[in-house]
Amino acid sequence: MLRKAPYIPKLPDFLSLCERNYAALYHLLPSSTTVGASALIQLTAHDIYRVTILEAAPFTTRVKIELSSGQQHFFQPSFDVQLYHDARLAEVVRAQQQWRFIGVYPYPNNTMSQPDEKRQINLLLRDWLNLCSRQGYCAEPVVL
Structure with a gap:
C-alpha cells in the first residue's frame, strides 16, 4: 500500500495568500471603522453579502462576512476574518461554526x-x- 506523504504547510505561500486577501478585502470594508459599521456587496439580484466590523483596534480589525439577502438558503455562508493592518494580512478565523484553525490537522480526525x-x-x-x-458592487455603507 502506497502511503501519502504528510501535508507540510508552506508558510511563504500562505502569507502570500493572506496578503492578496487583505488587498482585495480592504477595498470592500465600510468607510467607517467603528464597530457595527457595515457595507453591502451585491453579487446577484438575490445574493447580497454584508461585511460588518466586529472589532476595531489600531493594528487589527475583525470583520464578519455573511449572506444577508432576505431569502433563506440551505447553505448560509458566514465567516470572520482578522485583518492585520501592520502586516497587511487577512486570515479567516471562523468559518460556519468552527473557530481557530490550526496549521495542520492529523487525518483522519473527529x-x-x-x-x-x-x-x-x-x-x-x-x-x-x-x-x-468580477461581478459584485458595493452598496452604501450601513451604520447600525
Missing part, C-alpha cells in the same frame, strides 16, 4: 477536517473576493 483545512478556508475567502471583484 471533525473530518482536511490536513490543510486552514489553507483551504483562506482559499475560499480568496475565491469569494475574486467573485466580488
Whole structure:
C-alpha cells in the first residue's frame, strides 16, 4: 500500500495568500471603522453579502462576512476574518461554526477536517473576493 506523504504547510505561500486577501478585502470594508459599521456587496439580484466590523483596534480589525439577502438558503455562508493592518494580512478565523484553525490537522480526525483545512478556508475567502471583484458592487455603507 502506497502511503501519502504528510501535508507540510508552506508558510511563504500562505502569507502570500493572506496578503492578496487583505488587498482585495480592504477595498470592500465600510468607510467607517467603528464597530457595527457595515457595507453591502451585491453579487446577484438575490445574493447580497454584508461585511460588518466586529472589532476595531489600531493594528487589527475583525470583520464578519455573511449572506444577508432576505431569502433563506440551505447553505448560509458566514465567516470572520482578522485583518492585520501592520502586516497587511487577512486570515479567516471562523468559518460556519468552527473557530481557530490550526496549521495542520492529523487525518483522519473527529471533525473530518482536511490536513490543510486552514489553507483551504483562506482559499475560499480568496475565491469569494475574486467573485466580488468580477461581478459584485458595493452598496452604501450601513451604520447600525
